[in-house]
Amino acid sequence: MSKNWPLWEVFVRSKNGLEHRHFGSLHAADAEMALENARDVYTRRNEGVSIWVVESKYITASNPVDNGELFEPAQDKVYRHPTFYDIPDEIKHM
Amino acid sequence: MKNKTLYNYILGIADNTLILGQRLGELCGHGPSLETDIACTNISLDLLGQTRSYFQYAAKIKGEDATEDSIAFLRTERQYVNVLLVEQPNTDFAYTIGRQFLFDVYHHLFLQGLQQSKDVNLSAIANKAIKEVGYHQRFSSDWVKRLGDGTEESKQRMQNAIDDLWRYTDELFHTTESDDEMISEGVGVNVSELKEPYYNKVKQVLEEAKLNVPESKWFQKGGKRGIHTEHLGYILSDMQYMQRTYPNMTW
Numbered sequence: 078m079s080k081n082w083p084l085w086e087v088f089v090r091s092k093n094g095l096e097h098r099h100f101g102s103l104h105a106a107d108a109e110m111a112l113e114n115a116r117d118v119y120t121r122r123n124e125g126v127s128i129w130v131v132e133s134k135y136i137t138a139s140n141p142v143d144n145g146e147l148f149e150p151a152q153d154k155v156y157r158h159p160t161f162y163d164i165p166d167e168i169k170h171m
Numbered sequence: 172m173k174n175k176t177l178y179n180y181i182l183g184i185a186d187n188t189l190i191l192g193q194r195l196g197e198l199c200g201h202g203p204s205l206e207t208d209i210a211c212t213n214i215s216l217d218l219l220g221q222t223r224s225y226f227q228y229a230a231k232i233k234g235e236d237a238t239e240d241s242i243a244f245l246r247t248e249r250q251y252v253n254v255l256l257v258e259q260p261n262t263d264f265a266y267t268i269g270r271q272f273l274f275d276v277y278h279h280l281f282l283q284g285l286q287q288s289k290d291v292n293l294s295a296i297a298n299k300a301i302k303e304v305g306y307h308q309r310f311s312s313d314w315v316k317r318l319g320d321g322t323e324e325s326k327q328r329m330q331n332a333i334d335d336l337w338r339y340t341d342e343l344f345h346t347t348e349s350d351d352e353m354i355s356e357g358v359g360v361n362v363s364e365l366k367e368p369y370y371n372k373v374k375q376v377l378e379e380a381k382l383n384v385p386e387s388k389w390f391q392k393g394g395k396r397g398i399h400t401e402h403l404g405y406i407l408s409d410m411q412y413m414q415r416t417y418p419n420m421t422w
Contacts, residue, residue, distance in 0.1 A: 082204070103206050106317065113310055114206035117213050 083132055085111040087119055090127040097129050105130075177290070178232045179252075179349040180359055182242075183395065184285075185225035186253035189243060190403070191274060192218035193410050194261065203264050210310060211267065217303040224296045244414035248404055249397040252347075256339035258394070258403045262332070265318055265325070269332035272311035276372050277343045277365065278304050284360030293358065312376050319380025326381070333377065334385050341390035343369070 082104040088097035100119045105111035111130040120128065139147060151157070195215035202208025226239035233242070256274055261267045282304055285297035318329040344366040346354070353359025374384050393399065413420060 104204060105206065109313055110206075110317065113313065114210065116306075117210040118206055121209070121213055 082106050083134065085115075085130045086133050086136060087111075087115040088129040088131075089115075089119055089125040091125055093126055097127065100124075102133060108132075174232050176349045176352050177358065178229055179347075180353045181225050181229040181232070181293075183252050183347060183349065184281075185222045185229065186251050187257050187274070187278075188218040188225070189222040190251070190253040190406060191257035191270075192216070192222060193406055194257065194259075195267070195271070197261060197409075198267065207264070214271070214307050214310070217300075217307065221296065221300045221303070224299075228292050228296070240414065244411050248399060248407055251399070251403060251407070252395050252397055253403075254339065254342050255391055255394040255400055256336065256343070258400060258406060259336060259339065260402055263328060265328035265332040266336070268311055268314040268318065269329065269336050271307065272315050272376070273333075273336055273340055273373065275304060275308040275311050276376075277340075277369055279308050280365045280368055280372075281360055281362065284362075284365070288359070289357040315376055315382070316380040319377070319382040329380070330382050333382060334387075337385040337387060338389060338391045340369075340373075342392040342394060345392060345395060347395050 083106075084102055085105050086102050087100045089100045090097045100115075103111065103114050103118055105114050108130060111132075112128060115128050115130055119125070192215045195211050195218070198208060198211045199215070200208065202211055222243070223239055226242045229242055230237040230239050256270060259266070259270050279301065282297045282301040286294050286301065288294045288297065315329060315333075318325040320326070321329075344362050346361070346363055350359050350362065354361045377384050391400075
């Protein structure tokens, strides 16, 4: 039966103030069922305070074939990291 | 035993959650999909958790060597006073959902009443349980609508389940002697008053699910007096096997 149900991606906010994080995916026939299934599958051990579900087909993903042009150019641009500044001693926790 | 009526009253509540929890637990690993399997097992565990709270309290009242386990596992069939509805089998997923739905609507109304109990232990258990049961009701109602308003086959199966289980609903609103006494003391819930809101709510969901509301006026009863359908014996032989075979065993 679940073979025919569409796939949904589940995002859970683990506590207030944090962002929703991708937790996994599941099958469900409709949005309401996806939400209930997500509650039962991913938050039964008190993992969350909020759930988002979105049908997987609505996610546009980058193609691994394009990884070269998408991500490699960033590899040798270390100057984009803010690591070239001397941080004054008074500033802690940076 | 000092307060036998209260003890009996608690069994009348907790045997329902125990037997329904056990029934749903049978689906663990056998649900129609991974997601519904986990959902049913979660509900089963909620119900068994509530049962433990009730039986721990009952064991205190009973005294002697009574424990939650001895009350759950060491009674004979006639000593269980759950309603007939909760012992009905998982014939198919529509029956599982139908049974759950017809019980959940009652259970939620009942716990609302029990929150007002003068017995602080019972009202505390009700306060905790009602949140769980609110979710159970949402889950089972959604499924009734999904199956009823789904395909031709799912609609037929859901209708069959409702038609077959309908005869067990009236018993929910019968009061026993211990019920009457506990009601007069402000401890118990007068379930006969829940009948109207119950059928209103059930009808509302069935109509949304595009299902027929059964019109049959013929109802089965007996569970509350220990007279059960043939299914309970099988449940008990499964459930009691370990304690009967290895008395006092623990994990």
